[in-house]
Amino acid sequence: MIAPRLHPLIGLATSLLSFAAQRAFAFSPTSNENVRVRVLYWGQNSYGATHTSDTANWQQPVDFYCQDDSIDAFPIAFLNVFFGAGGLPSIDLANTCNINDDAVFSGTQLPNCQFLASAIETCQSKGKIVTISLGGATGAAGFTSDAQATQFANTIWNVFLGGSSSTRPFGGAVLDGVDLDIEGGSTEYFTTFVSALRSLMDGGSKPYYITGAPQCPFPDAYLGSVINAVGFDAVYVQFYNNYCGLNNYNDANDWNFATWDNWAKTTSPNKNVKVYIGAPASSTAAGSGYVDIDTLTTILQQTKAQYSSFGGVMLWDASQAYANGRFDAACKSALTGGSSAPPPPPPSTTTSTAPTTTTSAPPPPASGGSCAGVNTWVSNVAYNGGDQVVYSGDLWTAKWWSYGDVPGGTAGDWTNDGACTSNNLKAGQYIAYHYEQKSVPTKVPVETPSSVPKTKNSRVYSF
Structure with missing residues:
Protein backbone atom coordinates (compact mmCIF):
# COMPACT_ATOMS: atom_id res chain seq x y z
CA MET A 1 0.00 0.00 0.00
CA ILE A 2 2.94 2.27 0.53
CA ALA A 3 4.21 4.26 -2.37
CA PRO A 4 7.61 3.18 -3.58
CA ARG A 5 10.17 5.10 -1.67
CA LEU A 6 12.10 5.95 -4.82
CA HIS A 7 9.02 7.05 -6.71
CA PRO A 8 6.57 8.47 -4.15
CA LEU A 9 4.10 9.71 -6.75
CA ILE A 10 3.73 6.55 -8.78
CA GLY A 11 0.60 4.48 -8.20
CA LEU A 12 0.53 1.15 -6.46
CA ALA A 13 0.08 -0.86 -9.64
CA THR A 14 3.20 0.71 -11.17
CA SER A 15 5.08 0.12 -7.92
CA LEU A 16 4.13 -3.52 -7.97
CA LEU A 17 5.70 -3.85 -11.38
CA SER A 18 8.97 -2.25 -10.30
CA PHE A 19 9.06 -4.51 -7.28
CA ALA A 20 8.17 -7.66 -9.21
CA ALA A 21 9.49 -7.37 -12.73
CA GLN A 22 8.67 -10.98 -13.43
CA ARG A 23 4.97 -10.18 -13.60
CA ALA A 24 3.99 -10.09 -17.24
CA PHE A 25 1.14 -7.59 -17.40
CA ALA A 26 1.76 -4.12 -18.80
CA PHE A 27 0.69 -0.96 -17.03
CA SER A 28 0.82 2.69 -17.95
CA PRO A 29 1.01 5.16 -15.06
CA THR A 30 -1.05 7.62 -17.10
CA SER A 31 -3.90 5.24 -17.90
CA ASN A 32 -6.12 2.85 -16.01
CA GLU A 33 -6.72 0.72 -19.09
CA ASN A 34 -4.72 -2.20 -17.76
CA VAL A 35 -5.23 -1.81 -14.04
CA ARG A 36 -6.00 -5.16 -12.49
CA VAL A 37 -4.51 -5.24 -9.02
CA ARG A 38 -6.43 -7.38 -6.56
CA VAL A 39 -6.05 -7.16 -2.80
CA LEU A 40 -7.14 -9.87 -0.38
CA TYR A 41 -7.11 -9.42 3.39
CA TRP A 42 -5.80 -12.45 5.24
CA GLY A 43 -5.54 -13.26 8.92
CA GLN A 44 -8.98 -13.14 10.50
CA ASN A 45 -10.67 -16.34 9.33
CA SER A 46 -13.96 -14.48 9.13
CA TYR A 47 -15.59 -17.42 7.37
CA GLY A 48 -14.78 -19.59 10.38
CA ALA A 49 -16.33 -17.04 12.70
CA THR A 50 -19.67 -17.39 10.95
CA HIS A 51 -19.38 -21.08 9.96
CA THR A 52 -18.03 -22.72 13.09
CA SER A 53 -18.74 -26.28 11.96
CA ASP A 54 -17.32 -26.00 8.42
CA THR A 55 -13.70 -26.37 9.45
CA ALA A 56 -12.62 -27.50 5.98
CA ASN A 57 -13.09 -23.94 4.74
CA TRP A 58 -11.43 -22.17 7.63
CA GLN A 59 -8.45 -19.97 6.98
CA GLN A 60 -5.29 -21.62 5.63
CA PRO A 61 -1.69 -20.31 5.83
CA VAL A 62 -1.16 -17.27 3.64
CA ASP A 63 0.85 -19.09 0.95
CA PHE A 64 -2.21 -21.28 0.28
CA TYR A 65 -3.75 -18.20 -1.34
CA CYS A 66 -0.64 -17.35 -3.38
CA GLN A 67 -0.70 -20.38 -5.66
CA ASP A 68 -2.03 -18.51 -8.70
CA ASP A 69 -2.11 -14.96 -10.02
CA SER A 70 -5.59 -14.02 -8.82
CA ILE A 71 -4.27 -11.80 -6.01
CA ASP A 72 -1.45 -9.26 -6.02
CA ALA A 73 -1.40 -7.96 -2.43
CA PHE A 74 -2.10 -9.46 0.98
CA PRO A 75 -2.60 -7.22 4.03
CA ILE A 76 -2.10 -9.36 7.14
CA ALA A 77 -4.88 -8.56 9.61
CA PHE A 78 -4.43 -7.45 12.29
CA LEU A 79 -1.92 -5.74 14.51
CA ASN A 80 -4.66 -5.02 17.02
CA VAL A 81 -2.72 -3.61 19.99
CA PHE A 82 -0.31 -0.72 19.51
CA PHE A 83 1.28 -0.58 22.95
CA GLY A 84 1.12 -3.82 24.86
CA ALA A 85 3.27 -5.45 27.51
CA GLY A 86 6.92 -4.51 27.22
CA GLY A 87 5.99 -1.56 25.02
CA LEU A 88 5.54 -3.79 21.98
CA PRO A 89 2.46 -4.29 19.82
CA SER A 90 0.42 -7.48 19.60
CA ILE A 91 -1.08 -9.27 16.63
CA ASP A 92 -3.99 -11.69 16.34
CA LEU A 93 -4.23 -13.90 13.27
CA ALA A 94 -7.24 -15.90 14.44
CA ASN A 95 -6.81 -19.66 13.99
CA THR A 96 -3.31 -19.24 12.53
CA CYS A 97 -1.37 -17.43 15.27
CA ASN A 98 -2.47 -15.68 18.47
CA ILE A 99 -1.45 -15.07 22.06
CA ASN A 100 -3.63 -17.90 23.38
CA ASP A 101 -2.38 -20.73 21.19
CA ASP A 102 1.18 -19.65 20.42
CA ALA A 103 4.24 -18.67 22.41
CA VAL A 104 4.87 -14.97 23.00
CA PHE A 105 8.17 -13.14 23.20
CA SER A 106 9.31 -12.88 26.81
CA GLY A 107 7.81 -9.95 28.68
CA THR A 108 5.39 -9.11 25.85
CA GLN A 109 2.05 -10.10 24.39
CA LEU A 110 3.53 -10.33 20.90
CA PRO A 111 3.05 -13.88 19.59
CA ASN A 112 5.93 -15.63 17.90
CA CYS A 113 4.59 -16.50 14.44
CA GLN A 114 7.97 -17.15 12.85
CA PHE A 115 6.66 -20.38 11.35
CA LEU A 116 4.89 -18.10 8.84
CA ALA A 117 8.14 -16.62 7.53
CA SER A 118 8.54 -19.10 4.70
CA ALA A 119 4.87 -18.75 3.69
CA ILE A 120 5.23 -14.96 3.48
CA GLU A 121 8.45 -15.24 1.50
CA THR A 122 6.80 -17.72 -0.86
CA CYS A 123 4.12 -15.17 -1.69
CA GLN A 124 6.74 -12.45 -2.16
CA SER A 125 8.78 -14.68 -4.44
CA LYS A 126 5.75 -14.87 -6.73
CA GLY A 127 5.65 -11.10 -7.12
CA LYS A 128 3.00 -10.40 -4.49
CA ILE A 129 3.30 -7.84 -1.72
CA VAL A 130 2.52 -8.72 1.88
CA THR A 131 1.83 -5.91 4.35
CA ILE A 132 0.80 -5.63 7.99
CA SER A 133 -2.61 -4.09 8.65
CA LEU A 134 -2.89 -1.99 11.80
CA GLY A 135 -6.10 -1.61 13.76
CA GLY A 136 -9.16 -3.59 12.84
CA ALA A 137 -12.56 -3.41 14.45
CA THR A 138 -11.30 -4.11 17.96
CA GLY A 139 -7.85 -2.61 17.60
CA ALA A 140 -6.44 -0.41 20.37
CA ALA A 141 -5.21 2.38 18.10
CA GLY A 142 -3.93 5.86 18.81
CA PHE A 143 -1.12 7.99 20.16
CA THR A 144 -0.77 10.49 22.98
CA SER A 145 1.98 12.63 21.45
CA ASP A 146 4.15 13.22 18.40
CA ALA A 147 7.01 11.52 20.22
CA GLN A 148 4.99 8.37 20.84
CA ALA A 149 3.84 8.27 17.22
CA THR A 150 7.43 8.57 16.01
CA GLN A 151 8.52 5.87 18.43
CA PHE A 152 5.83 3.56 17.11
CA ALA A 153 6.96 4.13 13.53
CA ASN A 154 10.42 2.94 14.55
CA THR A 155 8.91 -0.09 16.28
CA ILE A 156 6.94 -1.08 13.18
CA TRP A 157 10.04 -0.60 11.02
CA ASN A 158 12.18 -2.79 13.26
CA VAL A 159 9.63 -5.48 14.07
CA PHE A 160 7.99 -5.98 10.67
CA LEU A 161 9.85 -4.11 7.93
CA GLY A 162 13.46 -3.30 7.07
CA GLY A 163 14.87 -2.78 10.55
CA SER A 164 16.16 -5.28 13.06
CA SER A 165 14.85 -6.60 16.35
CA SER A 166 15.05 -9.72 18.49
CA THR A 167 11.24 -9.75 18.61
CA ARG A 168 10.23 -10.10 14.97
CA PRO A 169 7.01 -12.18 14.88
CA PHE A 170 7.63 -13.22 11.25
CA GLY A 171 11.33 -13.83 11.72
CA GLY A 172 13.47 -12.94 8.74
CA ALA A 173 10.52 -12.21 6.46
CA VAL A 174 10.52 -8.50 5.61
CA LEU A 175 7.02 -7.25 4.93
CA ASP A 176 6.36 -4.81 2.12
CA GLY A 177 4.54 -2.08 3.95
CA VAL A 178 1.75 -1.02 6.26
CA ASP A 179 -2.01 -0.77 5.89
CA LEU A 180 -4.03 1.49 8.20
CA ASP A 181 -7.39 -0.02 9.12
CA ILE A 182 -8.22 2.41 11.89
CA GLU A 183 -11.77 2.08 13.18
CA GLY A 184 -11.61 3.46 16.68
CA GLY A 185 -9.51 5.22 19.26
CA SER A 186 -7.88 8.60 18.86
CA THR A 187 -7.32 10.23 15.47
CA GLU A 188 -4.46 12.40 16.70
CA TYR A 189 -0.81 12.13 15.64
CA PHE A 190 -1.38 9.65 12.81
CA THR A 191 0.11 12.15 10.39
CA THR A 192 3.28 12.14 12.48
CA PHE A 193 3.31 8.34 12.53
CA VAL A 194 2.87 7.94 8.77
CA SER A 195 5.39 10.69 8.00
CA ALA A 196 8.00 9.08 10.25
CA LEU A 197 7.31 5.67 8.76
CA ARG A 198 7.56 7.05 5.24
CA SER A 199 10.93 8.57 6.08
CA LEU A 200 12.24 5.21 7.25
CA MET A 201 10.88 3.51 4.14
CA ASP A 202 12.54 6.07 1.90
CA GLY A 203 15.89 4.80 3.14
CA GLY A 204 15.00 1.14 2.66
CA SER A 205 16.60 -1.27 0.25
CA LYS A 206 13.33 -2.10 -1.56
CA PRO A 207 10.01 -0.40 -2.29
CA TYR A 208 7.61 -0.13 0.64
CA TYR A 209 3.92 0.75 0.52
CA ILE A 210 1.45 2.62 2.72
CA THR A 211 -2.26 2.03 2.25
CA GLY A 212 -5.43 2.85 4.12
CA ALA A 213 -8.85 1.25 4.38
CA PRO A 214 -11.37 4.05 4.93
CA GLN A 215 -15.10 3.55 4.92
CA CYS A 216 -16.98 4.95 1.97
CA PRO A 217 -18.71 7.86 3.77
CA PHE A 218 -16.57 10.88 2.95
CA PRO A 219 -14.50 12.02 4.71
CA ASP A 220 -13.61 8.97 6.75
CA ALA A 221 -13.94 9.70 10.45
CA TYR A 222 -10.59 8.15 11.41
CA LEU A 223 -8.37 8.38 8.33
CA GLY A 224 -9.70 11.52 6.69
CA SER A 225 -7.09 13.90 8.08
CA VAL A 226 -4.03 11.70 7.57
CA ILE A 227 -4.77 10.76 3.96
CA ASN A 228 -5.14 14.48 3.25
CA ALA A 229 -1.77 15.26 4.82
CA VAL A 230 0.55 12.43 3.73
CA GLY A 231 0.79 10.63 0.41
CA PHE A 232 -0.70 7.14 0.45
CA ASP A 233 -0.12 4.67 -2.37
CA ALA A 234 -3.67 3.37 -2.34
CA VAL A 235 -6.89 3.53 -0.39
CA TYR A 236 -9.04 0.42 -0.10
CA VAL A 237 -12.42 2.07 0.34
CA GLN A 238 -14.96 -0.13 2.09
CA PHE A 239 -18.06 0.07 -0.03
CA TYR A 240 -20.16 -2.01 2.34
CA ASN A 241 -21.88 -1.77 5.71
CA ASN A 242 -22.81 1.79 4.81
CA TYR A 243 -25.41 3.71 2.78
CA CYS A 244 -22.78 4.16 0.05
CA GLY A 245 -22.29 0.42 -0.34
CA LEU A 246 -22.16 -1.60 -3.53
CA ASN A 247 -25.79 -2.54 -3.07
CA ASN A 248 -26.65 1.12 -3.78
CA TYR A 249 -24.47 1.45 -6.87
CA ASN A 250 -27.38 2.60 -9.03
CA ASP A 251 -28.44 5.32 -6.60
CA ALA A 252 -26.52 8.51 -7.39
CA ASN A 253 -27.50 9.93 -4.01
CA ASP A 254 -25.58 7.18 -2.22
CA TRP A 255 -22.86 5.69 -4.45
CA ASN A 256 -19.89 8.05 -4.12
CA PHE A 257 -16.86 6.67 -5.96
CA ALA A 258 -16.82 10.00 -7.83
CA THR A 259 -16.18 11.76 -4.52
CA TRP A 260 -13.18 9.54 -3.83
CA ASP A 261 -11.93 10.03 -7.38
CA ASN A 262 -12.13 13.79 -6.89
CA TRP A 263 -10.24 13.48 -3.60
CA ALA A 264 -7.50 11.47 -5.32
CA LYS A 265 -7.05 14.09 -8.03
CA THR A 266 -7.45 17.30 -6.05
CA THR A 267 -6.69 16.74 -2.35
CA SER A 268 -4.40 13.74 -1.91
CA PRO A 269 -0.72 14.73 -1.70
CA ASN A 270 -0.09 11.82 -4.08
CA LYS A 271 -2.02 12.73 -7.23
CA ASN A 272 -1.39 9.22 -8.56
CA VAL A 273 -2.96 7.49 -5.56
CA LYS A 274 -5.20 4.60 -6.54
CA VAL A 275 -8.71 4.12 -5.19
CA TYR A 276 -9.88 0.53 -4.76
CA ILE A 277 -13.41 -0.77 -4.52
CA GLY A 278 -13.57 -2.73 -1.29
CA ALA A 279 -16.15 -5.51 -1.41
CA PRO A 280 -17.32 -8.37 0.82
CA ALA A 281 -16.18 -11.67 -0.65
CA SER A 282 -19.41 -13.41 0.31
CA SER A 283 -22.81 -12.71 1.79
CA THR A 284 -21.52 -13.62 5.26
CA ALA A 285 -18.48 -11.35 5.05
CA ALA A 286 -20.35 -8.15 5.89
CA GLY A 287 -23.59 -6.90 7.31
CA SER A 288 -24.56 -5.28 4.00
CA GLY A 289 -23.04 -4.45 0.64
CA TYR A 290 -22.42 -7.89 -0.83
CA VAL A 291 -23.34 -8.21 -4.50
CA ASP A 292 -23.03 -11.26 -6.71
CA ILE A 293 -20.12 -11.58 -9.10
CA ASP A 294 -22.11 -10.56 -12.18
CA THR A 295 -23.16 -7.33 -10.51
CA LEU A 296 -19.67 -6.68 -9.16
CA THR A 297 -18.18 -7.33 -12.60
CA THR A 298 -20.40 -4.63 -14.08
CA ILE A 299 -19.48 -2.21 -11.30
CA LEU A 300 -15.74 -2.86 -11.63
CA GLN A 301 -15.70 -2.56 -15.40
CA GLN A 302 -17.81 0.59 -15.47
CA THR A 303 -15.75 2.22 -12.71
CA LYS A 304 -12.53 1.32 -14.47
CA ALA A 305 -13.83 2.92 -17.67
CA GLN A 306 -15.00 6.10 -15.95
CA TYR A 307 -12.34 6.94 -13.37
CA SER A 308 -8.60 7.09 -13.91
CA SER A 309 -7.96 6.81 -10.16
CA PHE A 310 -9.50 3.32 -10.06
CA GLY A 311 -6.87 0.84 -8.93
CA GLY A 312 -8.66 -2.48 -8.63
CA VAL A 313 -10.64 -4.44 -6.09
CA MET A 314 -10.06 -5.28 -2.45
CA LEU A 315 -11.88 -8.21 -0.83
CA TRP A 316 -12.68 -9.13 2.74
CA ASP A 317 -11.43 -11.74 3.23
CA ALA A 318 -9.42 -14.75 2.01
CA SER A 319 -11.43 -17.41 3.82
CA GLN A 320 -14.72 -15.96 2.58
CA ALA A 321 -13.53 -15.64 -1.02
CA TYR A 322 -12.37 -19.25 -1.28
CA ALA A 323 -15.50 -20.63 0.40
CA ASN A 324 -17.60 -18.60 -2.04
CA GLY A 325 -16.46 -20.44 -5.15
CA ARG A 326 -13.17 -18.55 -5.50
CA PHE A 327 -14.76 -15.11 -5.58
CA ASP A 328 -11.26 -13.67 -5.87
CA ALA A 329 -10.57 -15.51 -9.13
CA ALA A 330 -13.87 -14.28 -10.53
CA CYS A 331 -12.85 -10.72 -9.68
CA LYS A 332 -9.60 -11.25 -11.56
CA SER A 333 -11.58 -12.28 -14.63
CA ALA A 334 -13.75 -9.20 -14.25
CA LEU A 335 -10.70 -6.93 -14.33
CA THR A 336 -8.51 -8.68 -16.87
CA GLY A 337 -10.77 -10.31 -19.44
CA GLY A 338 -14.23 -10.80 -20.76
CA SER A 339 -16.48 -8.48 -22.66
CA SER A 340 -16.70 -4.84 -21.79
CA ALA A 341 -19.41 -3.72 -19.44
CA PRO A 342 -22.47 -1.88 -20.69
CA PRO A 343 -22.54 1.87 -20.16
CA PRO A 344 -23.62 2.88 -16.67
CA PRO A 345 -27.37 3.26 -16.24
CA PRO A 346 -28.81 6.72 -15.69
CA PRO A 347 -28.71 7.61 -12.01
CA SER A 348 -31.82 7.09 -9.98
CA THR A 349 -33.86 10.23 -9.52
CA THR A 350 -35.08 9.06 -6.18
CA THR A 351 -34.28 11.61 -3.53
CA SER A 352 -32.71 10.26 -0.38
CA THR A 353 -32.29 12.06 2.88
CA ALA A 354 -28.81 12.24 4.37
CA PRO A 355 -28.42 10.40 7.65
CA THR A 356 -29.01 12.70 10.61
CA THR A 357 -28.93 12.44 14.34
CA THR A 358 -32.00 13.00 16.45
CA GLN A 437 -13.84 -10.73 17.91
CA LYS A 438 -12.15 -9.97 14.61
CA SER A 439 -15.14 -10.45 12.31
CA VAL A 440 -16.83 -7.17 13.03
CA PRO A 441 -18.59 -5.44 10.14
CA THR A 442 -19.60 -1.82 10.12
CA LYS A 443 -23.10 -0.61 10.70
CA VAL A 444 -24.82 1.95 8.53
CA PRO A 445 -23.99 5.23 10.26
CA VAL A 446 -26.79 7.17 11.84
CA GLU A 447 -24.86 10.38 11.92
CA THR A 448 -23.58 12.44 9.03
CA PRO A 449 -20.64 10.85 7.20
CA SER A 450 -18.15 13.40 8.46
CA SER A 451 -18.85 12.80 12.13
CA VAL A 452 -16.80 10.47 14.30
CA PRO A 453 -18.81 7.28 14.75
CA LYS A 454 -20.04 6.55 18.25
CA THR A 455 -19.49 2.87 17.63
CA LYS A 456 -16.72 0.87 16.08
CA ASN A 457 -16.65 0.65 12.32
CA SER A 458 -15.20 -2.47 10.89
CA ARG A 459 -12.25 -2.51 8.58
CA VAL A 460 -12.52 -6.24 8.90
CA TYR A 461 -14.76 -6.22 5.91
CA SER A 462 -12.65 -4.10 3.76
CA PHE A 463 -11.41 -5.00 0.41
Missing part, protein backbone atom coordinates in the same frame (compact mmCIF):
# COMPACT_ATOMS: atom_id res chain seq x y z
CA THR A 359 -32.45 14.39 19.91
CA SER A 360 -35.86 12.90 20.51
CA ALA A 361 -36.29 10.45 23.32
CA PRO A 362 -36.35 6.75 22.45
CA PRO A 363 -39.76 5.09 22.26
CA PRO A 364 -40.96 3.35 25.39
CA PRO A 365 -40.31 -0.37 25.67
CA ALA A 366 -42.86 -2.67 24.13
CA SER A 367 -45.15 -4.68 26.30
CA GLY A 368 -42.82 -7.63 26.32
CA GLY A 369 -42.69 -11.11 24.90
CA SER A 370 -41.79 -14.70 25.60
CA CYS A 371 -38.12 -15.24 26.32
CA ALA A 372 -38.38 -19.01 26.31
CA GLY A 373 -35.41 -20.50 24.49
CA VAL A 374 -33.77 -17.11 23.89
CA ASN A 375 -30.08 -16.78 24.70
CA THR A 376 -28.80 -14.16 27.08
CA TRP A 377 -26.74 -11.40 25.44
CA VAL A 378 -22.98 -12.14 25.31
CA SER A 379 -20.44 -9.41 24.61
CA ASN A 380 -18.16 -11.41 22.31
CA VAL A 381 -20.80 -12.91 20.05
CA ALA A 382 -21.82 -11.32 16.75
CA TYR A 383 -25.55 -10.87 16.17
CA ASN A 384 -27.41 -10.33 12.90
CA GLY A 385 -30.41 -8.09 12.39
CA GLY A 386 -33.50 -9.81 13.79
CA ASP A 387 -31.62 -11.90 16.35
CA GLN A 388 -33.14 -11.84 19.83
CA VAL A 389 -31.41 -11.89 23.21
CA VAL A 390 -32.32 -11.44 26.84
CA TYR A 391 -30.63 -8.68 28.80
CA SER A 392 -31.51 -7.31 32.26
CA GLY A 393 -34.78 -9.19 32.23
CA ASP A 394 -35.95 -7.74 28.91
CA LEU A 395 -36.27 -9.21 25.44
CA TRP A 396 -34.21 -7.36 22.81
CA THR A 397 -34.11 -7.62 18.99
CA ALA A 398 -31.05 -6.59 16.96
CA LYS A 399 -31.80 -3.84 14.42
CA TRP A 400 -28.78 -4.77 12.33
CA TRP A 401 -25.43 -6.55 12.64
CA SER A 402 -24.10 -5.92 16.13
CA TYR A 403 -21.00 -6.88 18.06
CA GLY A 404 -20.08 -5.79 21.57
CA ASP A 405 -22.79 -3.11 21.81
CA VAL A 406 -24.85 -3.67 24.93
CA PRO A 407 -28.64 -3.69 24.56
CA GLY A 408 -29.92 -0.30 25.65
CA GLY A 409 -26.53 1.32 25.05
CA THR A 410 -25.78 4.50 23.14
CA ALA A 411 -25.05 2.64 19.91
CA GLY A 412 -28.75 1.97 19.46
CA ASP A 413 -28.23 -1.50 18.01
CA TRP A 414 -31.14 -3.08 19.84
CA THR A 415 -34.91 -2.66 20.10
CA ASN A 416 -36.34 -3.24 23.57
CA ASP A 417 -39.31 -5.59 23.19
CA GLY A 418 -40.19 -5.25 26.86
CA ALA A 419 -39.95 -7.40 29.93
CA CYS A 420 -39.82 -11.13 29.47
CA THR A 421 -43.16 -12.82 29.96
CA SER A 422 -41.42 -16.14 30.53
CA ASN A 423 -38.29 -16.86 32.49
CA ASN A 424 -37.73 -20.21 30.84
CA LEU A 425 -34.43 -18.90 29.52
CA LYS A 426 -31.76 -20.76 27.73
CA ALA A 427 -28.26 -20.21 29.06
CA GLY A 428 -25.95 -18.20 26.87
CA GLN A 429 -24.55 -21.09 24.90
CA TYR A 430 -22.05 -20.25 22.22
CA ILE A 431 -18.70 -21.27 20.86
CA ALA A 432 -16.23 -18.51 21.70
CA TYR A 433 -13.47 -18.88 19.14
CA HIS A 434 -10.73 -16.36 19.64
CA TYR A 435 -11.25 -15.01 16.15
CA GLU A 436 -14.90 -14.11 16.64
